[in-house]
Amino acid sequence: MRGNTVIITGGASGIGRAIGLEFARRGANVAFNYIDLPGRGIAEQALLTETALRAHGVSVYADRCDVRDQDAVRQFVATVQAELGSVRYLVNNAGIARDGALWRLGSDAWRDVMDTNITGAFHCTQAVAAIFREQHGGRIVNIASIQAFQPSFGVSAYAASKAALIGLTRSAAVELGPSNVTVNAVAPGYVRTELLETLPEDVIERAKKDSVLGRLAEPEDVANVVVFLCTPEARHITGQVIFVDGGLSIT
Numbered sequence: 001m002r003g004n005t006v007i008i009t010g011g012a013s014g015i016g017r018a019i020g021l022e023f024a025r026r027g028a029n030v031a032f033n034y035i036d037l038p039g040r041g042i043a044e045q046a047l048l049t050e051t052a053l054r055a056h057g058v059s060v061y062a063d064r065c066d067v068r069d070q071d072a073v074r075q076f077v078a079t080v081q082a083e084l085g086s087v088r089y090l091v092n093n094a095g096i097a098r099d100g101a102l103w104r105l106g107s108d109a110w111r112d113v114m115d116t117n118i119t120g121a122f123h124c125t126q127a128v129a130a131i132f133r134e135q136h137g138g139r140i141v142n143i144a145s146i147q148a149f150q151p152s153f154g155v156s157a158y159a160a161s162k163a164a165l166i167g168l169t170r171s172a173a174v175e176l177g178p179s180n181v182t183v184n185a186v187a188p189g190y191v192r193t194e195l196l197e198t199l200p201e202d203v204i205e206r207a208k209k210d211s212v213l214g215r216l217a218e219p220e221d222v223a224n225v226v227v228f229l230c231t232p233e234a235r236h237i238t239g240q241v242i243f244v245d246g247g248l249s250i251t
């Protein structure tokens, strides 16, 4: 992977950060974006992540860029290509959840989730597609969720957005396959990140108990699979959804 560049959306924290570190460990240059939502202090987190990535001796580019804004995404990708070159991998990781019983869920919350989780991924996929088609190669990995298949109560927007992301994964795999681009999704169960802190304790305890392995995933458990899908060994895997859920989906 040395000399090639990965773009990771929402890469300052959580799973995105772990993915960046694993790519950097393997010598890839890393670009990531964030938006700095109020109360998150993510700009500071982004600086820490940049420092941790640079410690692996790779080039890093990080900036604010809202994946909901198509022009901003195009500009971000063009800048990454100019600054780091050789964009070979895209990980659509940026995601939000706005939970609530569907009869109470506001349309603003619905739209926020859809705009970020699926339209954002579309913007990023389209922006790199031009580069990948021209260079006849590339890898895209989308971070979906077990909630697309086994939704909990109150996740209608989130589950619908992740199911749509799987639809995008499969159709992009069909359209970009002839250009030697693979497109896959990883569907985590419950992963120990800030996103999980928004869930009630009893939901987390149940998730642990219901998984075959009796534990939550660490962000690195997801990162290792994402990076594998970008290695030469995974070149014949496309349009697939890989569950990283400790067996939650088989119970």
Ligand code: NDP
Residues within 6 Å of the ligand: 009, 010, 011, 012, 013, 014, 015, 016, 033, 034, 035, 036, 037, 040, 042, 065, 066, 067, 068, 092, 093, 094, 095, 096, 116, 120, 143, 144, 145, 146, 187, 188, 189, 190, 191, 192, 193, 194, 195, 196
């Ligand atoms: P985090 O909240 O730590 O990471 C989400 C990242 O997305 C943040 O860095 C956030 O940046 C970024 N982001 C949100 N909105 C936008 C936007 N409009 N433009 C750019 N960046 C944005 O959560 P996780 O690491 O847990 O989640 C990462 C992915 O994994 C998500 O897609 C999530 O749905 C998925 N997932 C997580 C699971 C879990 O248990 N944690 C389980 C299954 C899937 P900022 O803070 O600046 O907004």
